[in-house]
Amino acid sequence: MKIVVLAGGISTERDVSLVTGSMIYKALKKTGEHQLMLLDVYLGYEGDIGGIFDEDKDWSEGFGRISEINPDISAVKALRKDNPNCIVGPNVIEICKQADIVFLALHGQNGEDGKIQAMFDLLDIKYTGTDYLSSALAMDKAISKELFNKYDIPTAKGIVVNGLAEAQKAAAEWEDFPCIVKVNAGGSSVGVYKADSRRGLEEALKAALALENRVIIEQYIDGREFSVGVIDGKALPIIEIAPKVGFYDYKNKYQAGSTVETCPAELGEDIAKKMQSCAEAVFKVLRLQTYARMDFRMDREGSFYCLEANTLPGMTPTSLLPQEAAVIGMSFEELCRKIIEISMEKYK
Numbered sequence: 001m002k003i004v005v006l007a008g009g010i011s012t013e014r015d016v017s018l019v020t021g022s023m024i025y026k027a028l029k030k031t032g033e034h035q036l037m038l039l040d041v042y043l044g045y046e047g048d049i050g051g052i053f054d055e056d057k058d059w060s061e062g063f064g065r066i067s068e069i070n071p072d073i074s075a076v077k078a079l080r081k082d083n084p085n086c087i088v089g090p091n092v093i094e095i096c097k098q099a100d101i102v103f104l105a106l107h108g109q110n111g112e113d114g115k116i117q118a119m120f121d122l123l124d125i126k127y128t129g130t131d132y133l134s135s136a137l138a139m140d141k142a143i144s145k146e147l148f149n150k151y152d153i154p155t156a157k158g159i160v161v162n163g164l165a166e167a168q169k170a171a172a173e174w175e176d177f178p179c180i181v182k183v184n185a186g187g188s189s190v191g192v193y194k195a196d197s198r199r200g201l202e203e204a205l206k207a208a209l210a211l212e213n214r215v216i217i218e219q220y221i222d223g224r225e226f227s228v229g230v231i232d233g234k235a236l237p238i239i240e241i242a243p244k245v246g247f248y249d250y251k252n253k254y255q256a257g258s259t260v261e262t263c264p265a266e267l268g269e270d271i272a273k274k275m276q277s278c279a280e281a282v283f284k285v286l287r288l289q290t291y292a293r294m295d296f297r298m299d300r301e302g303s304f305y306c307l308e309a310n311t312l313p314g315m316t317p318t319s320l321l322p323q324e325a326a327v328i329g330m331s332f333e334e335l336c337r338k339i340i341e342i343s344m345e346k347y348k
Ligand SMILES: Nc1ncnc2c1ncn2[C@@H]1O[C@H](COP(=O)(O)OP(=O)(O)O)[C@@H](O)[C@H]1O
Pocket: 156, 180, 182, 186, 187, 188, 189, 190, 192, 218, 219, 220, 221, 222, 225, 247, 248, 249, 295, 297, 307, 308
């Protein structure tokens, strides 16, 4: 098959996506089964695209790394010679149209939120992962929370505020400290703050509102953190995530050695089964297809709460979902192959 691995973009998770993309590209290339191209959705490709899949070239050369802080998007935008506000770069559509399927390695805004998926549906371009509607539902933490509440999925108590006036009112009334403030449609913990006091809450809200107009204030779940991948509706083994210092922020997510990850997680059989069934229920409630990864917190009493669903979770060999797959004997290459296979089934 001809496959484009599509990565990059201009979300706060650009760098993570570039690494996810090159890892998927390399893994699929190693199988020798496909003609591959790795493409940055934002920067596109300026050269001649005739016979581009026949070129014997390593497209992953110099394709990005993750630094300690989230990327400087204005510097990336300065690289675009045409319209820098157009998310889709030169020749991206033309190249994707030549492919049998596009492997989505995007994360965050304009990649994980359903917009690219909707555009590809209209253009008759096949892609991996879930469709546009479920992507949008999962990306929107407020809507996810409403659905979780409706279908009895345990989730942290929280409220949604829009803009500064609502935030100020909410900050004056909120009683439960510490609490978490997070942007509604973020990712990779960018725009997530812990507030220990009302003063801290006001500051956190200000910082979050600078990134997005819609923000969530949520009860802080003190305890352990877990994540559960689901492939084709079925949960993988649970992984526990324990940052050595602080919470699971951007740095702890992507700097090697900063977080202890244990898979399968050390949990009683009963509670593990319950969390896995809960992840499968979230998959259904958000109408997800193919694969996703749900994040959980568990309090000191052993009650767990679903934080969110990630529809295009990190996909480097050391990312959480690939580690979970490895525990059931599925290598990273096999996982990539499986994602393509179940994504192709959507189109039958
Ligand atoms: N209610 C909460 N209680 C405790 N920690 C939280 C809570 N919400 C978020 N966090 C912390 O912030 C991290 C990121 O939050 P999450 O909701 O998963 O958003 P995203 O991963 O999309 O940035 C979590 O992995 C967790 O460590």
